[in-house]
Amino acid sequence: MHFHIISILPEYFTSPLSCGLLGKAIDNGIISTSMIYPRDFTHDRHSTVDDRPYGGGPGMVMKVDPLLQAIQSLPQGCTTVLLTPKGKPLSHSTACRLSLHNNIALICGRYEGIDARLEDLAELELISAGDFVLNGGEAAALCLMEAVARFLPGFMGKEESVGEESFSHGLLEYPHYTRPEIFQNKEVPEVLLSGHHGRIERWRRDRSLENTLNNRPELLDKTILSSQDTSFLKSVQRAKPSRNLYLTLLHWPVLNKFGKSGTTSLTNLDIHDIARVSETFGLGGYYICTPLKDQQLLAERLITHWTTGPGSRGNPDRAAALSRIRVASNINEAIKSIEEKTGARPHIVATSARGDGDATYQQVRETLSKRPVLLVLGTGHGLSPDIMDMADNFLRPVRYLSSFNHLSVRSAASIMVDRLIGDYL
CATH class of the missing domain: 3.40.1280.10 (SPOUT methyltransferase, trefoil knot domain)
Known part of the structure; x- marks a missing residue:
């Protein structure tokens, strides 16, 4: 998979793409990246990519022409994503769907935003990292890259890891424990030491349900629950x-x-x-x-x-x-x-x-x-x-x-x- 990153701050990506699993994936050829610099598509001596907004107001707006030319330089069939607060929230299912594409371009806005005509002139998928404000789209682009890349064969090392993580079944993940068995009088739950795989599996499912109920209850509305799941949730229902x-x-x-x-x-x-x-x-x-x-x-x-x-x-x-x-x-x-x-x-x-x-x-x-x-x-x-x-x-x-x-x-x-x-x- 290849990520084409359209950004006026290419140095923003240097460290994140050189370490951790993303760095290893690049070294192993699982993913590749290229930087597209909007200033390379300008025609004035100052390489201007922004200007004052029509109608007045604070800040500057990214110009449509350099970005449109950058998009037109992409290979045919490339999926182009604009990172923007008005986009659909990045989700587990969206990341899974995008992982099926060979080429993804990520447009990282800056300043007060991008000239709205870009959305009329280019075929874009609008995605948001969440309901908060960032200085630009670069941090959101890194979130998307990592979320998508985790679905690629070989990225995680153990393929079963992807299937057991938060949101993979519409629920938050269960809690994890490792050595020592007792730390500051806090013990690892007995069931995890039992070796009884059936009990462990049920315990993990119940803790996953409980975590979701207490922290992200709206996710339960999208999750298929068994009668055993429903009975458990009724028994631990939060004080409302x-x-x-x-x-x-x-x-x-x-x-x-x-x-x-x-x-x-x-x-x-x-x-x-x-x-x-x-x-x-x-x-x-x-x-x-x-x-x-x-x-x-x-x-x-x-x-x-x-x-x-x-x-x-x-x-x-x-x-x-x-x-x-x-x-x-x-x-x-x-x-x-x-x-x-x-x-x-x-x-x-x-x-x-x-x-x-x-x-x-x-x-x-x-x-x-x-x-x-x-x-x-x-x-x-x-x-x-x-x-x-x-x-x-x-x-x-x-x-x-x-x-x-x-x-x-x-x-x-x-x-x-x-x-x-x-x-x-």
């Missing part, structure tokens, strides 16, 4: 901030279809389905707020039937779900109840299908890790201005880029709760 999240469904004050503030009636489906969501995700509680005495009595009678009455004996799961419900006259009663339970006033987050919101799910997740959050759901045609005014934040709508955003409140509740405290967050 579920108990810090509370829901309240307001039946007053809410808007009617004429935009006037009023009161709505309870709906059986909302009571049951949002209670199921609360139980499934282990929330701190679910408050139904209505000022109408007959509606309060209706709710209490329904809850009693399923939690302590005849319904509880035939459907214990529903009993568990409805036991999370509390009936309140208004939102202030719900807030006071949560404050008495947790010792802290909850952060109030209002929801609506209208508007842009001033808080993302990530921001609310961060709040949940510090204090209780009350997610306020409305009935009718949405929350009244009074409720919106008392809220600390206004959560972005579920489908904020859609022109049709008319989910039932129970459907929206399910989606929002999953986005806030789902298993893989």
